[in-house]
Amino acid sequence: xxxxxxxxxxxxxxxxxxxxxxxxxxxxxxxxxxxxxxxxxxxxxxxxxxxxxxxxxxxxxxxxxxxxxxxxxxxxxxxxxxxxxxxxxxxxxxxxxxxxxxxxxxxxxxxxxxxxxxxxxxxxxxxxxxxxxxxxxxxxxx
Amino acid sequence: xxxxxxxxxxxxxxxxxxxxxxxxxxxxxxxxxxxxxxxxxxxxxxxxxxxxxxxxxxxxxxxxxxxxxxxxxxxxxxxxxxxxxxxxxxxxxxxxxxxxxxxxxxxxxxxxxxxxxxxxxxxxxxxxxxxxxxxxxxxxxxxxxxxxxxxxxxxxxxxxxxxxxxxxxxxxxxxxxxxxxxxxxxxxxxxxxxxxxxxxxxxxxxxxxxxxxxxxxxxxxxxxxxxxxxxxxxxxxxxxxxxxxxxxxxxxxxxxxxxxxxxxxxxxxxxxxxxxxxxxxxxxxxxxxxxxxxxxxxxxxxxxxxxxxxxxxxxxxxxxxxxxxxxxxxxxx
Amino acid sequence: xxxxxxxxxxxxxxxxxxxxxxxxxxxxxxxxxxxxxxxxxxxxxxxxxxxxxxxxxxxxxxxxxxxxxxxxxxxxxxxxxxxxxxxxxxxxxxxxxxxxxxxxxxxxxxxxxxxxxxxxxxxxxxxxxxxxxxxxxxxxxxxxxxxxxxxxxxxxxxxxxxxxxxxxxxxxxxxxxxxxxxxxxxxxxxxxxxxxxxxxxxxxxxxxxxxxxxxxxxxxxxxxxxxxxxxxxxxxxxxxxxxxxxxxxxxxxxxxxxxxxxxxxxxxxxxxxxxxxxxxxxxxxxxxxxxxxxxxxxxxxxxxxxxxxxxxxxxxxxxxxxxxxxxxxxxxxxxxxxxxxxxxxxxxxxxxxxxxxxxxxxxxxxxxxxxxxxxxxxxxxxxxxxxxxxxxxxxxxxxxxxxxxxxxxxxxxxxxxxxxxxxxxxxxxxxxxxxxxxxxxxxxxxxxxxxxxxxxxxxxxxxxxxxxxxxxxxxxxxxxxxxxxxxxxxxx
Numbered sequence: 001x002x003x004x005x006x007x008x009x010x011x012x013x014x015x016x017x018x019x020x021x022x023x024x025x026x027x028x029x030x031x032x033x034x035x036x037x038x039x040x041x042x043x044x045x046x047x048x049x050x051x052x053x054x055x056x057x058x059x060x061x062x063x064x065x066x067x068x069x070x071x072x073x074x075x076x077x078x079x080x081x082x083x084x085x086x087x088x089x090x091x092x093x094x095x096x097x098x099x100x101x102x103x104x105x106x107x108x109x110x111x112x113x114x115x116x117x118x119x120x121x122x123x124x125x126x127x128x129x130x131x132x133x134x135x136x137x138x139x140x141x142x
Numbered sequence: 143x144x145x146x147x148x149x150x151x152x153x154x155x156x157x158x159x160x161x162x163x164x165x166x167x168x169x170x171x172x173x174x175x176x177x178x179x180x181x182x183x184x185x186x187x188x189x190x191x192x193x194x195x196x197x198x199x200x201x202x203x204x205x206x207x208x209x210x211x212x213x214x215x216x217x218x219x220x221x222x223x224x225x226x227x228x229x230x231x232x233x234x235x236x237x238x239x240x241x242x243x244x245x246x247x248x249x250x251x252x253x254x255x256x257x258x259x260x261x262x263x264x265x266x267x268x269x270x271x272x273x274x275x276x277x278x279x280x281x282x283x284x285x286x287x288x289x290x291x292x293x294x295x296x297x298x299x300x301x302x303x304x305x306x307x308x309x310x311x312x313x314x315x316x317x318x319x320x321x322x323x324x325x326x327x328x329x330x331x332x333x334x335x336x337x338x339x340x341x342x343x344x345x346x347x348x349x350x351x352x353x354x355x356x357x358x359x360x361x362x363x364x365x366x367x368x369x370x371x372x373x374x375x376x377x378x379x380x381x382x383x384x385x386x387x388x389x390x391x392x393x394x395x396x397x398x399x400x401x402x403x404x405x406x407x408x409x410x411x412x413x414x415x416x417x418x419x420x421x422x423x424x425x426x427x428x429x430x431x432x433x434x435x436x437x438x439x440x441x442x443x444x445x446x447x448x449x450x451x452x453x454x455x456x457x458x459x460x461x462x463x464x465x466x467x468x469x470x471x472x473x474x475x
Numbered sequence: 476x477x478x479x480x481x482x483x484x485x486x487x488x489x490x491x492x493x494x495x496x497x498x499x500x501x502x503x504x505x506x507x508x509x510x511x512x513x514x515x516x517x518x519x520x521x522x523x524x525x526x527x528x529x530x531x532x533x534x535x536x537x538x539x540x541x542x543x544x545x546x547x548x549x550x551x552x553x554x555x556x557x558x559x560x561x562x563x564x565x566x567x568x569x570x571x572x573x574x575x576x577x578x579x580x581x582x583x584x585x586x587x588x589x590x591x592x593x594x595x596x597x598x599x600x601x602x603x604x605x606x607x608x609x610x611x612x613x614x615x616x617x618x619x620x621x622x623x624x625x626x627x628x629x630x631x632x633x634x635x636x637x638x639x640x641x642x643x644x645x646x647x648x649x650x651x652x653x654x655x656x657x658x659x660x661x662x663x664x665x666x667x668x669x670x671x672x673x674x675x676x677x678x679x680x681x682x683x684x685x686x687x688x689x690x691x692x693x694x695x696x697x698x699x700x701x702x703x704x705x706x707x708x709x710x711x712x713x714x715x716x717x718x719x720x721x722x723x724x725x726x727x728x729x730x731x732x733x734x735x736x737x738x739x740x741x742x743x744x745x746x747x748x749x750x751x752x753x754x755x756x757x758x759x760x761x762x763x764x765x766x767x768x769x770x771x772x773x774x775x776x777x778x779x780x781x782x783x784x785x786x787x788x789x790x791x792x793x794x795x796x797x798x799x800x801x802x803x804x805x806x807x808x809x810x811x812x813x814x815x816x817x818x819x820x821x822x823x824x825x826x827x828x829x830x831x832x833x834x835x836x837x838x839x840x841x842x843x844x845x846x847x848x849x850x851x852x853x854x855x856x857x858x859x860x861x862x863x864x865x866x867x868x869x870x871x872x873x874x875x876x877x878x879x880x881x882x883x884x885x886x887x888x889x890x891x892x893x894x895x896x897x898x899x900x901x902x903x904x905x906x907x908x909x910x911x912x913x914x915x916x917x918x919x920x921x922x923x924x925x926x927x928x929x930x931x932x933x934x935x936x937x938x939x940x941x942x943x944x945x946x947x948x949x950x951x952x953x954x955x956x957x958x959x960x961x962x963x964x965x966x967x
Contacts, residue, residue: 033935308666361820
């Protein structure tokens with residue numbers, strides 16, 4: 001099965017799920033003639049129809065092979081860890097970690113990556129927390 | 143309600159304010175790095191409540207340290223109450239902005255498993271009031287005209303405001319309908335995106351009635367573009383609104399103050415709770431406050447502490463009843 | 476004549492040194508805000524308000540500053556859109572379509588310059604229109620009914636096929652996906668929750684910035700990191716400057732886009748995103764014979780940027796002349812007036828001509844400042860791409876995350892953005908266009924809301940949808956746009 005067909009299949013499933021979810025809505029009373037179900041159902045149907053077309057005719061869709069197989073999962077892991085550790089570890093530490101890790105993935109030397117991480121983290125903290133007065137979590141540094 | 147608030151504050155203030163100074167200091171609570179959580183992004187209504195009120199608290203010296211505003215949008219307050227209950231149950235240094243709209247959401251079970259008993263109600267800072275606005279050339283001259291038409295055929299009066307069915311804005315229309323014996327489900331209510339678009343729809347003649355808020359209709363009222371059939375307050379409002387009768391004067395028992403205020407975490411220590419209550423009480427007594435409050439589009443509404451808590455719980459219970467009656471709540475709460 | 480005298484009075488206010496300085500400060504902040512991915516003009520104005528009060532700025536000065544932030548942001552959003560394929564503002568999404576290919580060809584500087592010129596033209600013509608036609612325009616704008624909005628949005632959607640690139644089913648699927656994403660949250664017609672899965676965080680719907688950062692910034696970075704690292708800087712620097720011929724070729728586009736942008740901006744229920752989408756797709760259709768839209772056509776950059784700024788100014792028309800805010804940002808600007816005990820409304824021009832006309836005059840000045848500020852800086856911005864990838868992308872990613880988190884304090888939003896990032900990455904690899912997702916997201920909600928409003932007002936009578944001349948005309952144009960490709964084929 002080709003990538004385009006897989007995509008089409010995914011879209012059909014998504015459309016079906018959305019339509020089912022819309023139809024399952026419990027509406028307390030009809031405030032307007034159309035209600036909350038009609039519009040999403042129609043849109044979901046169009047989505048599924050487009051998916052079907054792609055399954056039948058997946059022309060032109062091919063999945064470029066990934067050259068560095070380790071990089072996307074590593075980046076995703078770094079980002080997910082950042083999202084989860086931001087509050088407990090604090091903005092400065094978490095952001096320094098994020099930027100250092102991403103710099104390494106983009107081929108920085110370890111020392112350069114550390115410097116990038118540190119400078120990015122402190123600059124952004126000054127920008128948001130100090131200049132814009134939007135408090136960021138202190139975490140371990142509290 | 144407003145009269146009660148005024149009476150209360152008048153009765154309590156003279157001896158409460160000096161008592162506070164000793165009481166709070168004796169119990170030894172001074173806020174450290176206090177935060178005001180605004181359950182909205184910068185620019186939302188709660189955001190201004192936090193930013194302007196805390197600025198005033200610091201400027202007047204009522205609270206010695208500046209209070210920082212932290213934005214926590216999501217579920218119009220649901221995420222904030224969740225955060226408070228999950229992570230800061232006893233934090234003495236955090237207050238959260240809240241309004242009548244939040245009570246409506248609480249009553250409909252939209253704040254997850256949290257109820258009005260899961261926070262400590264600190265106090266109000268002021269209130270805006272619901273109004274019933276029509277265009278200047280409307281066929282409705284008085285609230286009675288509108289009521290009669292609603293009774294005859296509720297679907298013949300298209301109304302619109304800035305909130306969803308079941309929201310704060312919708313309640314104004316629903317309560318007027320219900321007070322006159324009309325089933326709110328039969329109204330023709332059209333939700334718009336914000337008060338501005340509702341006003342545009344009213345001026346454009348797409349809707350006939352706009353149950354809005356006093357502060358947002360004032361410019362149009364002064365220019366004579368719209369008429370107000372009623373203000374949903376216990377007493378007439380001052381200034382430009384003085385000529386507008388209350389709904390109650392016209393025999394319709396509906397009041398709709400949009401009370402803005404603060405709550406604290408459920409296990410906030412008493413010393414801290416009393417500190418914040420007294421801080422608001424002193425704010426209400428401060429000579430510079432009326433002007434600052436008006437700048438937020440709010441009228442005087444001075445309920446704090448136990449009275450505010452009682453109001454919050456009573457209103458939430460009323461809204462819960464209405465939601466059940468109308469069938470807004472499908473699951474059992 | 477009267478208007479000119481009043482405008483003269485306005486200039487007397489706006490040209491006072493401190494007001495000039497504030498306009499400059501506002502323009503700089505606005506441009507910066509436009510570049511920051513998570514923070515929009517609405518947030519920035521709210522954050523600046525307490526400062527205005529603390530500094531005891533008089534009302535006209537405060538409004539000059541805050542409004543400069545507002546229209547200045549329209550100049551900033553394009554910078555990252557063109558250079559990095561990451562739009563900083565919703566209305567800059569269309570700018571990526573031709574702006575980024577230009578940057579890849581080494582003409583990032585030229586694209587930045589033409590977008591700056593377009594922004595200036597759009598904004599300045601709109602301010603002139605606003606000066607003389609504000610009140611009658613605003614009166615016409617409120618007459619635009621929900622049914623008319625339905626027709627307008629349908630017209631915009633009918634042009635969507637134009638932004639798809641290759642495969643039509645993919646473009647439509649992407650658009651539908653965007654529409655469905657926009658419907659997440661509490662339904663305003665009935666109060667029921669749709670597609671939230673019972674999650675509190677999703678009750679209020681998805682944030683545009685979370686979606687855009689995920690699809691564009693994170694998706695792009697995932698794509699970059701998976702391929703073998705190459706020296707990117709080489710192909711970027713040194714491009715050819717913008718030529719006079721290119722500017723002249725863009726002039727008709729700029730005029731048309733100004734008209735579209737301004738008219739749509741004046742409507743309280745539409746906005747800059749609709750305007751930039753419509754003007755881009757319209758230009759693409761008009762220039763099919765001699766255009767290279769999608770591969771780096773200057774007009775494809777000029778159109779959305781001109782319309783964006785024209786719409787921003789147009790949005791101020793109902794706000795100033797009627798006191799009606801058409802968007803969250805203009806609502807906060809009105810709130811600022813209220814804080815100075817000035818009642819926004821139809822009487823503003825009579826009661827406080829100094830504030831109203833001072834503000835309008837300052838917009839003439841502010842847009843000149845922005846042009847003068849932006850053109851010389853084009854080279855500096857373009858050099859952003861000579862920064863090594865291992866400094867640039869960690870910085871961009873951290874900036875995006877920090878922007879989202881600072882205004883939401885929500886790890887959930889970050890995870891959501893990462894999820895959309897994976898989606899954006901896979902879609903890029905599968906040649907699914909991303910722009911229709913964003914347009915579907917912006918337009919879909921508007922379409923459903925207005926359709927249901929129209930149906931509620933007409934009690935389900937579908938004929939009401941074509942009751943006004945405006946809607947009939949728009950539906951006719953929609954039909955034409957949909958049939959256009961087959962008509963053209965037949966002619967050949």
